[in-house]
Amino acid sequence: MVLSVLLLGMGTAYYEAPRLLQKQMKRELIAFSAFLLIGMALALALALDWPIPNPTRTIEFIFRPLERVIYPQ
Amino acid sequence: MSIEQGKISKRQAIFLISNSILASMILISPALLTKEAGQDAWVAVPIAGVFGLLSGLLGNSLGVRFPGKNIVEYSIDLLGPWLGRAVAFLFAFLFLHTNAYVVRSFGSLLVTEAMPETPLIVFNILIVLIAAYGVYLGLEVFSRVNEIVFPLSIIVSMAIVAMGLPDMNFDFFKPFFSHPLPDMLRASLLLFAFYTEAAFFLMIIPSLRRPQEARQVVWPVVLILTVAMLVDVGSLLALFGHQETTRMVFPTYELAKAVRLGDLLERIESLVVGIWVGTVGLKVAAFYYVSVLAFAQIFNLKDYRPLVLPYAFILVVLSMANWTDTAQITLYMSRYFPLTALTVLGGSVMLLYLFNIFKRKASREVEKDEDDLQQT
Secondary structure: HHHHHHHHHHHHHHHHHHHHHHHHHHHHOOOOHHHHHHHHHHHHHHHOOOOOOHHHHHHEEEEEEEEHOOOOO | OOOOOOOOOHHHHHHHHHOOOOOOOOHHHHHHHHHHHHHHHHHHHHHHHHHHHHHHHHHHHOOOOOOOHHHHHHHHHHHHHHHHHHHHHHHHHHHHHHHHHHHHHHHHHHHHOOOOOOHHHHHHHHHHHHHHHHHHHHHHHHHHHHHHHHHHHHHHHHHHHHHHHHHHOOOHHHHOOOOOHHHHHHHHHHHHHHHHHHHHHHHHHHEEEOHHHHHHHHHOOOOOOOHHHHHHHHHHHHHHHHHHHOOOHHHHHHHHHOOOOOEEEEHHHHHHHHHHHHHHHHHHHHHHHHHHHHHHHHOOOOHHHHHHHHHHHHHHHHHHHHOOOOHHHHHHHHHHHHHHHHHHHHHHHHHHHHHHHHHHHHHHHHHHHHHHHHHO
């Protein structure tokens, strides 16, 4: 699992980065690397069963009071 | 100077929006509607249609004021570089999260109904890959595909419902209007939340061949959605009754399972799954495109394509890790999704609308002052 994630990430970088370097698109390269790092970190965390930031929990926490009002328990 | 060079026609826009709302609405919502409103669930559909129409007109009247710009660009213009980017980020992130939800619910449909022995992640990766490929090719490409797939899906659905007609019992609708208004409103709130997903169109208006036609998109979309959902919910109620529908996880799929044409044609649900892979894939592609484009513009990039592949990693992981089981998926959809979508999408559109009004008033007053100065 971990190996396949790493391979996929490297493949993505190999596919995308040379073109960006060639065209001198620095901003795009930075954004691409940042997104790829976040994505790889998340994918590795999923593969290794580490805790993953969960926006759904946050949403549920924020809207719980409102949900209590609107929906009957 | 916008990133996207492709242009789409009015009809492509109508089909794209309708498909992007309908694909998962028809998949998930009927059971939740009957849970809230019982046999009166069908009444919630036109109520939500009216709300959807009003919100669509409001959102579009914001969009046509800035014909050459999408919501990220004018949010930065109106609210300033930081607050504007924050609003745009929320907008893009909501579509990322909703997209993860769509991927997850579709993956779990395939696992529970069609291929129980395949791991969930396989389906999630495959559908995200289809969508990523479409997004990489650009808006025009997947809009054109959608122009073929969406009418096809409607025709197939209508044929299936027609085949179910002999088994339907319309006594299941009685007694009429036995549920109080709050139940109806709760049910239509859920549908309305799906309608607010159409806010993704605010990113696409500049890519219309004639952006001033954006207003004319609202009516057809609402009409298509209302009729499709009425037929779907109505035939589910008539075929199964509301109690049985409520117990199902994917009622529309059960509908396809139940119908048959004499002894000739039965078990056509694989056809339905096939069609759904197309429509849901296109929905995921549309949301994928919109949020990637929004992220690219938040970071001032010249092209959104570098972000497409890394985004696929994030999307797959979120779709896998954010929901633990089917019960939580259903609970999230029935309660938290409507509130979130309404607050974030409705809130950001309203905020921009109000700022636009204030700004125009302010600039008009400045002009007036200048005129006064010139006169004196």
